[in-house]
Amino acid sequence: MQKHLLILTKLRIIGSRKNYDVNFSTGLNIILGDSDTGKSSILELINYCFGASSINLCDELEATGKFCLLELRLGSDIFTIKRDLLNNKLWISIYNCTIDSITTNHTPYLLSTSVQKIAPDGLLSDFMLSRLDLPIINIKQAPTKDDSTMARLSFRDIFKYLYLDQDDIGSKGLLDQKNFVIALKNRQVFKYIFDFLDEEISELQGNIAETTTARNAFSQRLRIITEFLAEANFENSKQITSGMSILQEKLEASQSAIDDISKKMHSNTEAVSDARKTLFTLRNTENSLRMLLQNTQKNIERYVRLKNDYFQDLDKLVTAKKLVQAIPDLTAPTKCPICSNILSKPILESYFHNHDVEIISFETKSLKQKIREISSILDSERLKQQDFEVQLETHKQSIREISVFFDEQTKNMISPYIEERDALISLTAKIQEEIRHKNDFLKISNKKTMIIDQIETCNASLASLQKKLEELISKAPSEEEILGTLSNYLRRYLDFISISNRTGIHISSKTYLPIIRGRDYVNLTSGGLRTIVSVGYFLSIFNYSLDKNVSIPSFLMLDSIGKYLSKTTKRKYMDETDAREDKKENISDPKKYEHMYKYLLALIDIATRNGKESQIIIVDNDLPLTIESELSDHIIIEFHPDSDGSHPVGLIDDAPPIDYS
Structure with a gap:
């Protein structure tokens, strides 16, 4: 098939x-x-x-x-x-x-x-x-750079070599020549089409690009670390390790001295432990006395309020008894004992009530008894209050005396050690900081060593990959041979069309585009000649696909191959041609146009003889x-x-x- x-x-x-x-x-x-x-x-x-x-x-x-x-x-x-x-x-x-x-x-x-x-x-x-x-591969964006990014080759990239539209026929921008980046990619596609950029080569180039990028990143990090260490007056790793050992010994000695002082401070404080316990007990008792005093004061306040209430009730009973004695009969009009006015029966019934003198006397006697009892309770609570106040003051005095004793004993026993311990703690902190500082430098130094190892690993890997790539390229189809064959096809085509001065015709190894009379395609000033050459270039690729196995179908679409050839040409294209050069090239000779079609028929005949199915689709005015x-x-x-x-x-x-x- x-x-x-x-x-x-x-x-x-x-x-x-x-x-x-x-x-x-x-x-x-x-x-x-x-x-x-x-x-x-x-x-x-x-x-x-x-x-x-x-x-x-x-x-x-x-x-x-x-x-x-x-x-x-x-x-x-x-x-x-x-x-x-x-x-x-x-x-x-x-x-x-x-x-x-x-x-x-x-x-x-x-x-x-x-x-x-x-x-x-x-x-x-x-x-x-x-x-x-057709293999799906990644191709290098910048072929000359080992660390070039890779781009996925697409069918659209290949289709550029299968479709020559009326804008590109005879154009100086053929195959994106006016866009350097895309033109560069097209050259990689050209290599893919003619199999001197196969899948394995492309994969190796991708690996080389990734490894080179990684090595460059490591080199950049190495440069930064080296500059930092130089500015920091960095010791070498051996010196740092030795210095850290000495510092570690000093740190252990300092921490041991601090531990000894702490033990001495603890043993000397045992002499004041009894005072501490007594002080603790006294303060607890003081708190209990404060609570009892507060409760007694609350009781006194409550009993005083109750006694006052009893006195108010007693006054009311005395008043009621006097009223009964002054107005014994509420059913008959009576002279007011205060203002001498006559109080009628309705008034008396509205404001006064009948009271039993015996009941009033009984209640009065009962209240007086309660007042005597409450007074007795108040006297008892006030005595308790006084007692609590005396006890509280006594405890306060004891606490003050023991506290002074405790503070003096603590100061005398611990103070001698505090200054020494603080000095040792400060020294320990400085040693620890210096150890951290040296440890940070050691980490950076170790990182530098690791990066150097990674760079060496990358270099070794790159050497191996480059060697394998060179071996694959040496086995791949020869670029010179492929370009030579394409040049022969193009030369045969131009001979058939019979352009003038058919010299210096070949395919550029730099751009993979035609060179005519030693001039690059883009430098040809005759639009008609560029039309003939651009069509011939695409037909040469088509011809190659008929004779040999390449990564492109034997398929081609051409739009308006009569452009600039004395055929109807749109005005927008006329700025890209020199009419005098077209005349000098004798572009208007109808034989050239005729031979272009005869050449198309000849290619189809070659395909038939080779037993290959192919297809060329042409759009033209006549x-x-x-x-x-x-x-x-x-x-x-x-x-x-x-x-x-x-x-x-x-x-x-x-x-x-x-x-x-």
Whole structure:
């Protein structure tokens, strides 16, 4: 089975009014038509289905198109890629069947174009590479740097060599030559295509990059540590270890002296332990006496209030007894004993009540007895209060005397040791700080040693990896041989086209782009010559894929190969050509245009003879009249805006007139 087979079979646009189909075949496929009929849109739609980030839709397509379907063969399998035309953020669906076989029962692969948001079934790029039996590898961003970051090679990177659009044909910016970083990556892709950057080499380069980055990071850390130690007047590790041993001995001696002093202080304080116990007992007793005194004072206050209440009640009984004696009969009007006014019966009944003199006398006697009892209790409580106060004062005096004794004894016994102990504690702290300081330096020194070991390990690993890489590169296909073969293909093509002054023709080992007459492609001033050379360069890669095994399909899309060749050329491209140089190159010679198509036919014939399936899709405005009949069988669709119905007017052949007012 042919490796890396990619053949398109059908493109379908699902529209709001109807669907629009374009059928493809193996070999040469020509799409013809006037400007603005949708020819280039066909290639752009294919590019979009293959993962382009966006698409510029023509007015008719934007007005009617919903999504597009691309049917293709990848190896021995048939797939259909489906992508939404109006929302490029949606996941791409891929069905393992033809367009016409898709039903609701088919479960598609759901794939994304960006690593920023990976779909359930992964990336479109990985799907395409795996189905084309192409290895998925990482390539160096900066090939000349060992520590270069690695970038994942994608199908989009390879597709740049399969699709030459009308902007790039004849452009000085061919293959991103105006963007140094991307152009550099494209050269790595070129190596991948021609197998002198295979999977194992790429993996080794990735390992070398990672190891070099790690070594550089270690070297940077080593430089910082070395500078720090130099500024800190750092001793070597042996000196630090020896110094720490001496300091440790001093620390142990100091701590032992502190322990001895603490023991002496403890033994000498036993002489005052009795005083401490007595002081503790006295203070407890003092607290108990305070509580008893407080309770006695509360009792006295309560009994005084009760005695006062009894006296008030006694006064009321005396008053009641006098009233009974002054007004013995409350039923008859009586003269007031105070103001001499006559008190009527209703008044007497309202303000006075009949009282029994005997009852009043009894209650009076009872109250007087209670007052005598309460007075006796108060006298007893006051005596207790006085006694507690005397006892409390006595205890306070005892506490003061014992405290003075205790403080004097403690001072006399402990003070001699305190100053010595404080000095030893201060010395111990200084020794510990010095030990910590030296220990920190020792850690840094040890870290420096570890980093040096890691750098040496990295260097040894790098030497081994570099040796293995050199061995692999020596076994890989020769770059010189590959570029020589491509140069021969390009030279044969330019001979066939018959450009003037066909000298100094080869592929640059620096840019992997053509050199003509000793001048780099980007320095060619004739736009027409650049068109011929850029097409020839892509056809040379295509030719190589027919003759040898390379990591690229025998597939190519070319848009407007007549650019600058006295064909209709858009005004925006005219600033990139020199009309005088075009005239000097005799670009307008129709034979050149004719020979370009004859060369395409010859390549398809080579593929057939080699038993290889291949596909070239061309978009152009017209064909060379001299070989129109030879090319007619290869025209897959032709647009004529003024057609009588024999040809579609455009890709969207039923579009209503657009009102731009």
